[in-house]
Amino acid sequence: MSMMFLAGSELPSAHSDAKRLHARFERFHPPLPEDPVERRKKQDIFFVSIPTKLQGTKLLTYQPGKNDPNPVALIGQFITVRLSNRSATFPWQDRSRDD
DSSP states (O other), rough: OOEEEETTSSSHHHHHHHHHHHHHHTTHHHHHHOSSSHHHHHEEEEEEEEESSGGGGGGGGGGOOOTTTOHHHHHHHHHHHGGGTTTTOOOOOOOOOOO
């Protein structure tokens, strides 16, 4: 399962909580290959620090500076790369019950 953690880096307690949660999940994922192309294909857990005190859904209101990561764009890219572009790998299945 692909996961992405975003956290504001200017609130140390919340940022360290997010890093700790990321680390707990990361240890259950296989090590990544050294080859950058293969690494990009296989990486399925991500952590991004955003230079702000904002946390949670408030990160969606963050206005990035010129060189800052844009949380909304990162989430969109994550969904595109990790889900939409892989739709053939995970075809839709109707799981509804016929009760």
